[in-house]
Amino acid sequence: MREVIPAPLPGLDLRRHYGHHQSPAIRAGGLIFCSGMLPIDPQTGERRHGTLTSEAHIVLGNLKLLLESAGSSLDRLVQVHALIYDSIEYDVLNRVYRQYVANGPPARTVWTAQIEAGFKIELDAIAAA
Amino acid sequence: MSARREVISAAGGVTNAADGGSPPASPAVRGGDFIFVSGLTAVDRQSGERVPGTTASETRLILGNLKQVLQAAGSSLDQVVKVNVLLHSMLEAPNMNEVYVGFFPDPPPARTVCGARLPDGVKVIIECTALVCRI
Numbered sequence: 433m434r435e436v437i438p439a440p441l442p443g444l445d446l447r448r449h450y451g452h453h454q455s456p457a458i459r460a461g462g463l464i465f466c467s468g469m470l471p472i473d474p475q476t477g478e479r480r481h482g483t484l485t486s487e488a489h490i491v492l493g494n495l496k497l498l499l500e501s502a503g504s505s506l507d508r509l510v511q512v513h514a515l516i517y518d519s520i521e522y523d524v525l526n527r528v529y530r531q532y533v534a535n536g537p538p539a540r541t542v543w544t545a546q547i548e549a550g551f552k553i554e555l556d557a558i559a560a561a
Numbered sequence: 562m563s564a565r566r567e568v569i570s571a572a573g574g575v576t577n578a579a580d581g582g583s584p585p586a587s588p589a590v591r592g593g594d595f596i597f598v599s600g601l602t603a604v605d606r607q608s609g610e611r612v613p614g615t616t617a618s619e620t621r622l623i624l625g626n627l628k629q630v631l632q633a634a635g636s637s638l639d640q641v642v643k644v645n646v647l648l649h650s651m652l653e654a655p656n657m658n659e660v661y662v663g664f665f666p667d668p669p670p671a672r673t674v675c676g677a678r679l680p681d682g683v684k685v686i687i688e689c690t691a692l693v694c695r696i
Binding site: 461463503504509511518519522526538540541542543544559560561 | 597
């Protein structure tokens with residue numbers, strides 16, 4: 433069974449704000465598959481460009497909101513793909529990331545990519561429902 | 562309809578290497594009937610230290626380690642459903658593939674290979690998702 437997880441706050445509806453043809457997340461097979469999470473203001477949908485640190489806080493906050501609205505949580509993450517704009521920021525990413533996934537962190541792969549709208553970070557995540 | 566989640570911590574002595582020490586990532590995590598394995602780099606299984614080499618040698622070391630990780634998680638290379646391979650250069654894809662075919666069954670799992678800028682001179686990162694054998 434496939435179930436769409438709606439945006440928990442209006443700003444996180446990227447389909448509405450940016451025309452992205454995607455759902456915020458899909459629940460299937462006991463897992464929640466999230467769309468790429470970006471530093472978007474969860475209330476207004478505005479882009480929040482900043483440092484990798486500031487962007488990462490917003491992204492992880494948005495992911496938390498989305499997962500909790502679906503009855504899951506950051507503690508239930510099983511896999512994360514962290515895309516960053518420059519691998520030189522690897523340690524900076526880890527500093528913020530640790531604050532959100534304290535114990536028994538999910539499997540993770542980090543690589544460098546060109547991210548939409550010139551953002552510095554995007555997280556692609558799967559969590560247990 | 563919640564799925565079981567379990568961290569596979571002592572995953573065959575293999576640590577997720579990309580930043581040495583203790584990265585905020587588990588080697589593998591079970592979610593439902595699947596095992597999600599972190600991106601592995603070429604590291605010595607015992608010491609956890611980086612073993613830089615060619616794309617072929619790094620691939621061989623990683624897939625050997627991946628086998629251990631999956632076994633520790635109650636899965637195996639035969640149960641892999643999807644593999645993502647990140648290479649420092651797509652020109653190296655044939656060198657990776659030559660080693661890769663020796664590790665997986667025929668027909669092999671789904672796979673994506675792409676070129677990416679990898680940290681610390683790493684040439685290859687491989688991650689995968691596998692089914693759990695023991696449910």
